[in-house]
Amino acid sequence: MVTPVHDLGAASVRFVEELGRLARFGANIAAAMLRPPLRIGRFVDELFKLGVLSLIIICLCGIAVGAVIGLQGYNTLIRFGAANSLGAVVGLSLIRELGPVLTALLVTGRAGSATTAEIGTMVVTEQLDGLRMMSVDPVHYVVTPKALAMIAVMPLLSTLFTLFGIFGGYVIGVRIMGLDAGTYMTSLEDAVDFENDVAGSLLKALVFGILVGLIATYRGYTTAPTSAGVAAATTSTVVIASVCILVFDYFITALWGV
Amino acid sequence: MRRSSTRDFIVGLFVLAGLAAVAYLSLGVGGVSYSGPKGLLLVAKFDEIGGLKKRAPVVISGVKVGEIADIALADDYRAKVTLTLDPKLKLPVDTTASIVTAGVLGDRYVSLQPGGDDHLLAPGDQIEFVESAVILERMLGKLIHNTDVGGSKDNPSAKEKATAE
Amino acid sequence: MTTDLTSTPRTDSAHLAFRNVCMAFGDRQVFDGLSFSFPPGRISVILGGSGSGKSTALRLIGGLIQPLSGTIIVDGNDITRLSERQMYRVRAKLGMLFQGGALLDWMSVYDNLAFPLRERRQLRGDAIAARVRETLVAVGLDGADDLLPSQLSGGMIKRAALARAIIMRPLILLCDEPFSGLDPISARRIEALLSEINQRFTITVVVVSHDIPSTMRMASQVLVLLPDGAVEGTPAELQAATDPRIASFLNPDLDAAALHEAGRVEALPSRAQTGTTW
Numbered sequence: 001m002v003t004p005v006h007d008l009g010a011a012s013v014r015f016v017e018e019l020g021r022l023a024r025f026g027a028n029i030a031a032a033m034l035r036p037p038l039r040i041g042r043f044v045d046e047l048f049k050l051g052v053l054s055l056i057i058i059c060l061c062g063i064a065v066g067a068v069i070g071l072q073g074y075n076t077l078i079r080f081g082a083a084n085s086l087g088a089v090v091g092l093s094l095i096r097e098l099g100p101v102l103t104a105l106l107v108t109g110r111a112g113s114a115t116t117a118e119i120g121t122m123v124v125t126e127q128l129d130g131l132r133m134m135s136v137d138p139v140h141y142v143v144t145p146k147a148l149a150m151i152a153v154m155p156l157l158s159t160l161f162t163l164f165g166i167f168g169g170y171v172i173g174v175r176i177m178g179l180d181a182g183t184y185m186t187s188l189e190d191a192v193d194f195e196n197d198v199a200g201s202l203l204k205a206l207v208f209g210i211l212v213g214l215i216a217t218y219r220g221y222t223t224a225p226t227s228a229g230v231a232a233a234t235t236s237t238v239v240i241a242s243v244c245i246l247v248f249d250y251f252i253t254a255l256w257g258v
Numbered sequence: 259m260r261r262s263s264t265r266d267f268i269v270g271l272f273v274l275a276g277l278a279a280v281a282y283l284s285l286g287v288g289g290v291s292y293s294g295p296k297g298l299l300l301v302a303k304f305d306e307i308g309g310l311k312k313r314a315p316v317v318i319s320g321v322k323v324g325e326i327a328d329i330a331l332a333d334d335y336r337a338k339v340t341l342t343l344d345p346k347l348k349l350p351v352d353t354t355a356s357i358v359t360a361g362v363l364g365d366r367y368v369s370l371q372p373g374g375d376d377h378l379l380a381p382g383d384q385i386e387f388v389e390s391a392v393i394l395e396r397m398l399g400k401l402i403h404n405t406d407v408g409g410s411k412d413n414p415s416a417k418e419k420a421t422a423e
Numbered sequence: 424m425t426t427d428l429t430s431t432p433r434t435d436s437a438h439l440a441f442r443n444v445c446m447a448f449g450d451r452q453v454f455d456g457l458s459f460s461f462p463p464g465r466i467s468v469i470l471g472g473s474g475s476g477k478s479t480a481l482r483l484i485g486g487l488i489q490p491l492s493g494t495i496i497v498d499g500n501d502i503t504r505l506s507e508r509q510m511y512r513v514r515a516k517l518g519m520l521f522q523g524g525a526l527l528d529w530m531s532v533y534d535n536l537a538f539p540l541r542e543r544r545q546l547r548g549d550a551i552a553a554r555v556r557e558t559l560v561a562v563g564l565d566g567a568d569d570l571l572p573s574q575l576s577g578g579m580i581k582r583a584a585l586a587r588a589i590i591m592r593p594l595i596l597l598c599d600e601p602f603s604g605l606d607p608i609s610a611r612r613i614e615a616l617l618s619e620i621n622q623r624f625t626i627t628v629v630v631v632s633h634d635i636p637s638t639m640r641m642a643s644q645v646l647v648l649l650p651d652g653a654v655e656g657t658p659a660e661l662q663a664a665t666d667p668r669i670a671s672f673l674n675p676d677l678d679a680a681a682l683h684e685a686g687r688v689e690a691l692p693s694r695a696q697t698g699t700t701w
């Protein structure tokens with residue numbers, strides 16, 4: 001009877017301790033960001049690995065999601081004679097929610113897990129210790145460029161996803177269902193507002209970028225130096241980051257929206 | 259560290275594409291807002307606004323010239339609506355503000371019909387001539403009521419028909 | 424608790440020394456009051472079976488982990504009192520050869536060697552190239568510049584990692600199991616390289632190993648980590664030791680009875696004493 005309660009308490013304490021370590025880790029990254037040398041080369045490398053290499057998946061999924069919203073939206077709106085608002089429906093869904101959230105989830109799966117695996121492997125093969133012995137701070141050299149790149153890349157990818165999605169909806173609505181192109185775009189433009197919608201979308205993407213960047217690098221850095229350690233760390237990155245993205249999405253939506 | 263310049267170029271393109279996308283979404287789709295200090299502020303009081311929302315467009319002859327900045331309850335329990343408009347507009351004091359609906363079931367917006375007076379509305383002035391929103395349910399209710407009561411001899415109403423049977 | 428067989432007196436300005444160091448990982452105690460001192464400019468070897476804590480000792484010297492208590496002297500500084508940032512300055516005098524090489528796997532051999540030089544920014548481009556070339560030749564890897572670590576054999580990885588460890592001309596070179604995973608020829612090559620580096624560049628070398636023959640050949644000082652304590656001495660002193668623990672450790676092929684026969688041990692160890700597994 002007492003043991004489950006005891007275990008729960010112990011688990012809670014461990015959870016809070018872990019959060020504390022994560023926060024300290026984040027503070028280290030922030031401090032390292034400001035210390036020279038600036039490692040621009042490494043940052044650009046990471047932009048390529050996290051951003052450019054994610055483009056195909058973002059492009060394809062964006063079009064697919066936009067097309068699905070277009071299809072579902074059309075079928076529903078046509079019943080109320082409001083098919084002309086398809087542009088608004090597709091655009092607002094993507095800009096407010098699906099753009100930032102789906103992009104973040106896709107990037108977590110692809111780039112986030114890759115980041116954790118890379119750093120984790122470096123822990124297991126003692127490369128991080130090797131860096132320390134050469135008087136190079138592994139957080140400064142390896143972690144910070146990756147985390148910064150993730151933060152920078154997320155809003156860009158999210159917006160590209162949204163635009164590809166709007167295009168996907170356009171293909172369905174205009175080319176296939178026969179709506180007027182001008183109506184599609186105008187209803188979109190009329191409904192979308194910078195302050196309420198686009199700014200919130202970019203903020204979400206930025207916050208998600210920070211979350212994934214922090215979690216992915218932290219899990220990699222704290223990988224257990226065993227052969228199963230890297231796999232476990234990678235899995236936990238995807239799980240934890242995904243949950244955090246969706247939970248933070250709710251809070252940002254609640255606090256930002258009217 | 260040997261790093262290919264092709265990679266750097268591609269990264270640069272990617273960043274540019276991303277920033278262009280953000281710019282397009284913000285300005286092209288999101289649109290510029292006629293916010294506070296830059297716009298011409300006018301006030302209008304309505305008996306019924308019927309679902310008019312903040313940031314709803316204000317149009318003249320179908321062209322968007324501003325938006326609703328604020329909606330509040332006035333002391334006399336009428337709706338006080340603040341409009342923010344393109345500062346270049348010159349509106350006469352006998353301009354009318356009407357709340358209309360886009361389509362039958364669409365959103366409400368405000369349409370202005372400029373009058374012919376020589377005197378112009380100054381910032382902060384109240385528009386005197388207003389047409390409140392038409393509530394569809396009340397209109398239908400009136401229609402049904404009139405049809406029920408006002409039946410003629412040749413065309414007995416349903417009620418009279420029933421009593422006659 | 425260390426048994427010191429050396430006859431030479433210990434000096435206070437130690438180059439590399441442990442004083443009463445205690446270390447544990449959770450519940451598992453690794454060292455309890457370990458003390459030793461390695462002479463400067465010589466090759467010293469830390470011997471021990473698996474799990475005896477030899478790699479831990481090396482990591483303590485490098486400051487990668489902190490002891491529970493005790494003092495660790497590296498080139499006259501007590502490193503247990505230093506912060507991570509202060510350690511970076513101490514590490515400038517150290518070079519470490521990790522068991523797996525720990526080369527940065529996305530960079531070529533050349534870039535791996537040039538990395539510490541570029542980071543310290545004391546040399547210019549041409550000087551860097553010259554130093555890298557010189558070091559590659561010294562370890563026999565001339566021509567492997569553009570290869571990635573994944574393209575190297577086990578022996579080549581060790582040699583490249585060794586080159587990287589000495590390229591900054593450190594005072595002390597730490598080697599974690601440099602012969603592990605190598606065929607006898609490659610192992611001999613590494614052994615020869617270590618001796619050459621020690622003599623040519625006058626670098627103090629600390630080697631962690633479980634190979635006894637090579638240890639006896641190259642070491643000036645040996646520290647044997649036994650389950651119930653540590654023993655320190657020169658190879659000759661250890662070979663002549665009558666302590667049954669040391670004798671059975673150095674001659675694992677012979678059992679206790681044969682050792683007694685050969686006059687190597689004073690008394691037959693009881694079952695309780697020999698209850699250790701290597």
